[in-house]
Amino acid sequence: MSNEHLIEQRIAQQELFKGRFLHAFRDTVRLPDGGEATREYVVHPGAVVVVPLLEGTDGQTRIVLERQYRYPVGQVMVELPAGKLDAGEDPLVCGQRELLEETGYQAREWARAGHMHLAIAYSTEVIHIWFARGLRQGERRLDQGEFLDVFSATPDELMAWCRDGQVTDAKTLSCMVWVQNVLSGAWPLNWQTPDPISPP
Structure with a gap:
C-alpha cells in the first residue's frame, strides 16, 4: 500500500527553542494537495x-x-x-x-x-x-x-x-x-x- 498521498514535505524550518534536552521547531510543509501548513514539534533524544x-x-x-x-x-x-x-x-x-x-x-x-x-x-x-x-x-x-x-x-x-x-x-x-x-x-x-x- 502506497503512502505517497499522505506524506508532507518540509520546505522551511525555524528553530524556536533549544534547551538542555528539548529542541523545538516550527516547519513549513508542503501538503499532499499542494497547499502549505505549519508544524510545530519538539525533538527529543528518546x-x-x-x-x-x-x-x-x-x-x-x-x-x-x-x-x-x-x-x-x-x-x-x-x-x-x-x-x-x-x-x-x-x-x-x-x-x-x-x-x-x-x-x-x-x-x-x-x-x-x-x-x-x-x-x-x-x-x-x-x-x-x-x-x-x-x-x-x-x-x-x-x-x-x-x-x-x-x-x-x-x-x-x-x-x-x-x-x-x-x-x-x-x-x-x-x-x-x-x-x-x-x-x-x-x-x-x-x-x-x-x-x-x-x-x-
Whole structure:
C-alpha cells in the first residue's frame, strides 16, 4: 500500500527553542494537495521505560513502581521507572542505569518488548520498552534534585488503578498491554542475561 498521498514535505524550518534536552521547531510543509501548513514539534533524544517484575515471598509477581511529582501537570504520578537516553547510549544500558539509579534494583535478565511513540502530533520522542526480572535490591543513586518513592503492586492492582484513573501516565498505561500479554504467555519475550552495569 502506497503512502505517497499522505506524506508532507518540509520546505522551511525555524528553530524556536533549544534547551538542555528539548529542541523545538516550527516547519513549513508542503501538503499532499499542494497547499502549505505549519508544524510545530519538539525533538527529543528518546527514552527507556522498564517493567521490573519482582517475585514476592508468596510467589506472586509484583511490579516495581514509582511515585514522583511531575511539575508540568502539577501532580504526584504513579509510573514505571524510566529515563531519557544519553547521546549514543544503548537502550538496554539506559534501562539498567535508570532502574539502578531510581529504585536500587539490578536485574539478572532483560527482555526488549518493543517501542512506542509518546506524542506523535508534536514530539519525536520514542520510548523503548524493556522487561526486567531476577531483581536484587541495592542502594538507590538518585540524580541531584530527584525525589521519588519506590513501591510495588500486583498486576491486578496496577490494572485497577489504570481503569479507575489513578494511573494516567501514558507510558505506564501502554506497558500494561504488554504486561497482560506477557504474563498470560500470549506474547513471549526473548530473555537475555547481559553484563551488569557498574554503579556510577
